Amino acid sequence: xxxxxxxxxxxxxxxxxxxxxxGLRAAQGERIALIGPSGAGKTSLxxxxxxxxxxxxxxxxxxxxxxxxxxxxRLKALRSxxxxxxxxPPIPARQRAVTAVLAGRAGRWPAWKSLASLVYPADIPGxxxxxxxxxxxxxxxxxxxxxxxxxxxxxxxxxxxxxxxDLILADEPVSALDPALALATVRLLVAEAEARGATLVASLxxxxxxxxxxxxIVGIKAGRxxxxxxxxxxxxxxxxxxxxxEGEALPTLATEPxxxxxxxxxxxAGCTTCR
Amino acid sequence: xxxxxxxxxxxxxxxxxxxxxxxLTALVVLWPLxxxxxxxxxxxxxxxxxxVVGNFLAAFLPxxxxxxxxxxxxxxxVETLAIATAGLALAWLLAVPLAYLASGAGRExxxxxxxxxxxxxxxxxxxxxxxxLLFVRIFGLGPAAGVLAxxxxxxxxxxKVYAEILESADPRPARALRQAGAxxxxxxxxxxxxxxxxxxxxxxxxxxxxxxRASVVMGFVGAGGLGQLMDxxxxxLNGGEAASILLAFMALALVAxxxxxxxxxxxxxxxxxxxxxxGPAAGALGLALAAAVLxxxxxxxxxxxxxxxxxxxxxxxxxxxxFLAPDLSADWLLKVAKGSWETLxxxxxxxxxxxxxxxxxxxxxxxxxxxxxxNGLRSVxxxxxxTITALAVGLGPFAGVLAxALHTAGVxxxxxxxxxxxxxxxxxxxxxxxxxxxxxxxxxxxxxxVAPQLLAYTLYRWEMxxxxxxxxGFVGAGGLGQQLYFELSLFHYAQASTVIAAMLLLSIAVDTASRLIxxxx
Numbered sequence: 001x002x003x004x005x006x007x008x009x010x011x012x013x014x015x016x017x018x019x020x021x022x023g024l025r026a027a028q029g030e031r032i033a034l035i036g037p038s039g040a041g042k043t044s045l046x047x048x049x050x051x052x053x054x055x056x057x058x059x060x061x062x063x064x065x066x067x068x069x070x071x072x073x074r075l076k077a078l079r080s081x082x083x084x085x086x087x088x089p090p091i092p093a094r095q096r097a098v099t100a101v102l103a104g105r106a107g108r109w110p111a112w113k114s115l116a117s118l119v120y121p122a123d124i125p126g127x128x129x130x131x132x133x134x135x136x137x138x139x140x141x142x143x144x145x146x147x148x149x150x151x152x153x154x155x156x157x158x159x160x161x162x163x164x165x166d167l168i169l170a171d172e173p174v175s176a177l178d179p180a181l182a183l184a185t186v187r188l189l190v191a192e193a194e195a196r197g198a199t200l201v202a203s204l205x206x207x208x209x210x211x212x213x214x215x216x217i218v219g220i221k222a223g224r225x226x227x228x229x230x231x232x233x234x235x236x237x238x239x240x241x242x243x244x245x246e247g248e249a250l251p252t253l254a255t256e257p258x259x260x261x262x263x264x265x266x267x268x269a270g271c272t273t274c275r
Numbered sequence: 276x277x278x279x280x281x282x283x284x285x286x287x288x289x290x291x292x293x294x295x296x297x298x299l300t301a302l303v304v305l306w307p308l309x310x311x312x313x314x315x316x317x318x319x320x321x322x323x324x325x326x327v328v329g330n331f332l333a334a335f336l337p338x339x340x341x342x343x344x345x346x347x348x349x350x351x352x353v354e355t356l357a358i359a360t361a362g363l364a365l366a367w368l369l370a371v372p373l374a375y376l377a378s379g380a381g382r383e384x385x386x387x388x389x390x391x392x393x394x395x396x397x398x399x400x401x402x403x404x405x406x407x408l409l410f411v412r413i414f415g416l417g418p419a420a421g422v423l424a425x426x427x428x429x430x431x432x433x434x435k436v437y438a439e440i441l442e443s444a445d446p447r448p449a450r451a452l453r454q455a456g457a458x459x460x461x462x463x464x465x466x467x468x469x470x471x472x473x474x475x476x477x478x479x480x481x482x483x484x485x486x487x488r489a490s491v492v493m494g495f496v497g498a499g500g501l502g503q504l505m506d507x508x509x510x511x512l513n514g515g516e517a518a519s520i521l522l523a524f525m526a527l528a529l530v531a532x533x534x535x536x537x538x539x540x541x542x543x544x545x546x547x548x549x550x551x552x553x554g555p556a557a558g559a560l561g562l563a564l565a566a567a568v569l570x571x572x573x574x575x576x577x578x579x580x581x582x583x584x585x586x587x588x589x590x591x592x593x594x595x596x597x598f599l600a601p602d603l604s605a606d607w608l609l610k611v612a613k614g615s616w617e618t619l620x621x622x623x624x625x626x627x628x629x630x631x632x633x634x635x636x637x638x639x640x641x642x643x644x645x646x647x648x649x650n651g652l653r654s655v656x657x658x659x660x661x662t663i664t665a666l667a668v669g670l671g672p673f674a675g676v677l678a679x680a681l682h683t684a685g686v687x688x689x690x691x692x693x694x695x696x697x698x699x700x701x702x703x704x705x706x707x708x709x710x711x712x713x714x715x716x717x718x719x720x721x722x723x724x725v726a727p728q729l730l731a732y733t734l735y736r737w738e739m740x741x742x743x744x745x746x747x748g749f750v751g752a753g754g755l756g757q758q759l760y761f762e763l764s765l766f767h768y769a770q771a772s773t774v775i776a777a778m779l780l781l782s783i784a785v786d787t788a789s790r791l792i793x794x795x796x
Contacts, residue, residue, distance in 0.1 A: 050708055051708065052704075052708050076710040076711075076712065077710060078710070079707070079708055079709055079710035080709060080710030080711075081710075082708070082709070082710075083709065084705065084708055084709070086701070086705055088701065090701040090702040090704070090705035090706075090720070091702060092702050092719075092720060092721075092722075092723035092724035093723075093724060094723045094724065094726065094727065095719070095723040096290075098288070099719065099723075103706060103709075103711070103719045103720075104709065106706050106709060106710070106711030106712075106715045106716070106719055107706075107709045107710025107711045108710070111712050111714060111715055114711070114715040114718070114719070115714075115715070115718065118718060118719075119294075120288060120291055121288050124286065124287070124288065125286075141285075141288065141289055141290060163709060165709075
């Protein structure tokens, strides 16, 4: 069991209910895509799974522990096994890519090693290998404020690859990437999770990317789970219901207006299969 | 799928040799500075010194509470407030146009305006004490000299910091506006001010607090307020009165601090949804501000017209002429050079010590306790710290270093704490969520983002401390100040002029060095 939520609700102090009555379980090694319109609660759900927000109702168990009952030390140990890819990469502007990636193990390294690594990077080959998988090996010693938005987002992905967590949470991990890179990056995450037996939960804006790369799809709408099905059983009507508030067309990589031209070139790559 | 073969890339950190070189350079520079500042930590714990300080501090108790004295104290406190408020109002009027001219913010090509920058350097480079002396000759003893001196020096400081705050804001919004055809003023107002308002306001309010302290320092040369009272009490070694004055002073600083915090909290609140950004509360605040400034000028009864009279012009001309013939004999120059080196050492070592202590205090928990300590440290002016540290370690540069460090730690600690509060929380929170311990999350997530700001504050404080190091010489803490005080009291204007020129050169040199360091960092 990788995580289990039952009856989980999250109500903000201002009274807004971001999540209500969520029941969701995943076995270790499962790969799940969260889809749904903006503001449906995808980020809130990932925050609860990542122990960033404590649910205001229901029970939560992550990697065999109940975060709310853990002492500070054990909570840290649990958190070091959860890797979150944030939509806006939480990396200080002036930090170098090598440091930003090595920070992925800040939860596992003893403090002295993290501190020493600020003087001289403790694991240059490791950081380079992680960046190389995202095609960024040449940016190893570059400062992050000299990177483009897409490059920075991939540094954030590299950090989590380097962390090697048992549970990977990805919140719109490819929102700043063009369709070809987005596909490659999601494939990389899926392959990584598969190779290490890690659980992967990713919220995705592009429905075709979710359906093509993930075996299990969870649709979220207005803070509740709308459906939880194998990718093959998610039909068009289900999707149109889910995105009813967002107009006729479903959000896909190809309908991203900026990238229509690029996406056409990449049709060969095919968004329907991942492996 | 990597396009670049990793083997062609460096296996070592290419930045490491440069870092090592910087570290070695810093050590090589620091050692002679430590020697010149005569740093002897041992003197701090020597038994006889501890006894002297203990006796002096014991005389502080109980503080004087005579009715007549309290009357004087109240009047002096109001006068100090009025001098600071009027002086800062003058400074602000001067600073806003100068900052706009000097700043590279919102310009398509980052051209600095060298003439305005030079004016700013001159305004700030001459210590307010020297300006005060100049104006005391024209207006006689009294608060007018203090107000004008504050206005000029702080006008230069505010303008410089305003310009830099605007430059350090994210330039992209303003650039986009420029590219959409907006003029520079509009681009600054729409693209930069929204990012910078908080910092601008909090720096201005903070400067007002500094002005209160500075008006105390100028009181020592007869510009009125609490400083004049303090000078008398210290000269008569009346510990009880000195304690009361200090307490009054700390109370003033505390009120100023609370006021500044309340102001910043207001700025943090999201504006209510209405067409104008200025509601009734803002209007009331503006009225209160105007009343305070006008009230201050009225209370101090400053005849600003006298500044433009022919008498004043003649008097100023005479003073300037006296100073335009500096003593340039090799003998005197050598002495001044030695004094300059000592002053440089006092300022640099004092600031470094303050930065270390300040950062420690800025991070301390619980916050309110450490905020109180910081408040206490900075509400005691350097001159008063110097009289105490001189007792603790004897007259000389080390007393100056300690006095500077104690006061500056309070100042920097507060600025650091504010910068840390304003830092984006996401990076360090993300590290915490990945299980990193607090110190690591701080060093990886928060510090890289705020380091330039902390460095800028520290360097800027160093630029101010080089001037303060000179003032500290007035109570025997060595350096250029001691020489200036000595020569001025003998009316040796030629020699004093050389010393002032050296101060100016030194502060320009420190300005330049600090700018270079900031640019490299």
